[in-house]
Amino acid sequence: MSLCLTFELLDHPEPLELLRAGVERVRQTEDTRIDASPTYTIGPGLAAVDLEVSQEPRVYQALLFVLLEVDLWERKFLEIPSVLAGGIRYEAEPPGVEWWRSSYAIRHRGAGDCEDLATDYAAELTLDGQQAAPLLELDAAEPGKGRRFHVVTLATDAAGDVQRFDVSREIEEKLWD
Numbered sequence: 001m002s003l004c005l006t007f008e009l010l011d012h013p014e015p016l017e018l019l020r021a022g023v024e025r026v027r028q029t030e031d032t033r034i035d036a037s038p039t040y041t042i043g044p045g046l047a048a049v050d051l052e053v054s055q056e057p058r059v060y061q062a063l064l065f066v067l068l069e070v071d072l073w074e075r076k077f078l079e080i081p082s083v084l085a086g087g088i089r090y091e092a093e094p095p096g097v098e099w100w101r102s103s104y105a106i107r108h109r110g111a112g113d114c115e116d117l118a119t120d121y122a123a124e125l126t127l128d129g130q131q132a133a134p135l136l137e138l139d140a141a142e143p144g145k146g147r148r149f150h151v152v153t154l155a156t157d158a159a160g161d162v163q164r165f166d167v168s169r170e171i172e173e174k175l176w177d
Helices: 013-029 057-077 103-109 114-127 167-176
Strands: 002-010 040-043 046-054 098-101 132-138 149-156 162-165
Touching: 002 013, 002 057, 002 103, 013 046, 013 057, 046 057, 046 103, 057 103, 057 114, 057 132, 057 149, 098 103, 098 114, 103 114, 114 132, 114 149, 114 167, 149 167
Parallel strands: 002 098
Antiparallel strands: 002 046, 040 046, 132 149, 149 162
């Protein structure tokens, strides 16, 4: 089975090339078929690419690192505030829909879901000098619904201990405070 992931990112040659090169690397290292649409414009300064990918956790995790590369570039060249600074909301996608938004796309849309927010936060921490990465967590399969996934950020603190951050949950909790 496959799923369509729509990557939304800054409409600029550099992040688009990072996405293209990253997808090609995932194709080769994960030995999987990924079909990509041509790039198309979805708003001012915002582009998208649709990827048809197999529903395998290893492929999703590899693509999270591609999104992290895009986020790192966007954060280096644009002034993007912390995802935890406020003004960004958690927004779940409808079943069967996957929008993977870069740091810029999150700000443009004002929202993101777990993979968007966790990857953006990992990029923020990385540029602040910490070791950080998004991590795909799998939930147990529900009868008739298949497996669900959730993405969090793992980061190493000053003492060398690994910390788990659920950025989606933190943003949701701020709404109710």
